[in-house]
Amino acid sequence: MLHIVNGDSVGEKLKQGVVQGDILVWREVYSAGPIFANPAGEKERSLRARVLEDTLGIPTGEYTKGCKEQEQRLREFNTHDEVVLWFEHDLFDQSMLAYLLHWFKGQKLGNTKLSLLNIGEFPGIERFHGLGQLSSEQLKSLYGTWRPVGQKELELGSDLWQAYAAPDPLVMADLLEQRRTELAASALPFAYAAFQGHLSRLPSVRNGLGIVEQTTLQAVRGGASTPLELFSQVTDNLHVLGMGDLEFWKVLGALARGAHPLLIIDGADGSTDFRALPGFLNRQVALTELGAQVLAGSADRVAVQGMDEWYGGLHLLGHDIPWRWDSSNGMPVQV
Structure with missing residues (x-):
């Protein structure tokens, strides 16, 4: 066996x-x-x-x-x-x-x-x-x-x-x-929710944030102040994704890097991999003004930061991407 x-x-x-x-x-x-x-x-x-x-x-x-x-x-x-x-x-x-x-x-x-x-x-x-x-x-x-x-x-x-x-x-x-x-009705009753969760990772039509980025910024606004706290809260809230630490650090880094960061991680600049910082799990994390604007829907994450991300077989690259997630209809939409 x-x-x-x-x-x-x-x-x-x-x-x-x-x-x-x-x-x-x-x-x-x-x-x-x-x-x-x-x-x-x-x-x-x-x-x-x-x-x-x-x-x-x-x-x-x-x-x-x-x-x-x-x-x-x-x-x-x-x-x-x-x-x-x-x-x-x-x-x-x-x-x-x-x-x-x-x-x-x-x-x-x-x-x-x-x-x-x-x-x-x-x-x-x-x-x-x-x-x-x-x-x-x-x-x-x-x-x-x-x-x-x-x-x-x-x-x-x-x-x-x-x-x-x-x-x-x-x-x-x-x-x-x-x-x-x-x-x-099959032996695969969890597939619908899991792969629907996958689709919800696409950048939103509202502000360019996928479900992981949206939940992360909301957690920071709600008081989570370190990468460790964020990992715990976000993975609890999005347990349907089964996201591990390597996947989450990638998301967190993307939000904090570049010329237009949505988050600031203590000790890291726009080009630093925060994972290389001593004691990075307990470093302080804070929203930038731009991050607050994106959360409010008055700025678009993809427009200001761009992206380079794979979602299954779909590769989204740049500032002008062809697919978004419409949470009101629970469907991806082409733009």
């Missing part, structure tokens, strides 16, 4: 007698960087590796080596009688799950059974962020509760992944609306 899990913390706990079989930790951050229908292509991987190094600080060589090693283990799946996918409700996990279902759809499973454990809550945990919160004993209680993955789930997962990799966000928006009922 092979268990494919979403992180090292979960993987290590499963090894403590929780499950029988081998563990494969799928180390990817599909919620960041460029996404392609086939991310294992040479050109695609090279671009993705370069962007992840530039934005998240993940060394290119380390990333490429890790991808090749885990893909080799994945290709050996049919040496196991069953493969169990362990995932949770947020975008970090649902994008990973969509990719794996897309990949398995293209394989001949033969005698290997494919199963899925896909959860969004756990008894006794009020604010469930994910499987990493659970103890070994709590994880053990999930043993055998997974559901079989059939052709329906493989096709839904593959469609989600291909929509996520599309450079047109309306492909995903249309899929979510047209197949919302089907998703809710």
Whole structure:
């Protein structure tokens, strides 16, 4: 039996007698960087590796080596009688799950059974962020509760992944609306909220802030005054994204860099990577006057700062971008 899990913390706990079989930790951050229908292509991987190094600080060589090693283990799946996918409700996990279902759809499973454990809550945990919160004993209680993955789930997962990799966000928006009922009734009930959360990261029609930037500036205005406080508050409020610290530091840095910052981080100037500052987690953070204007909707973040960001397969670059998020309709709009 092979268990494919979403992180090292979960993987290590499963090894403590929780499950029988081998563990494969799928180390990817599909919620960041460029996404392609086939991310294992040479050109695609090279671009993705370069962007992840530039934005998240993940060394290119380390990333490429890790991808090749885990893909080799994945290709050996049919040496196991069953493969169990362990995932949770947020975008970090649902994008990973969509990719794996897309990949398995293209394989001949033969005698290997494919199963899925896909959860969004756990008894006794009020604010469930994910499987990493659970103890070994709590994880053990999930043993055998997974559901079989059939052709329906493989096709839904593959469609989600291909929509996520599309450079047109309306492909995903249309899929979510047209197949919302089907998703809710399947083994993928969290996909709608997760990928809707993904779309809400696009810059708003109101002020050019995506949901992460908007929530960050609101948290500063509300009294959060350090990167550590901001990370805690923003990821709690936007738990549907499953955002890790590397992703959040990238967002925070973008808001504070350049000639027109929306935030000021104590000790950092417009060109400094604040993560290199001693004790950066507890540095003071404050709104600039421009940041307050953007929050109020009297200035537009993209117009004043520009952007260089990937949202799945969509790359938004510069001050004049073609896509925005309309929160009133819950849809991306072309401008």
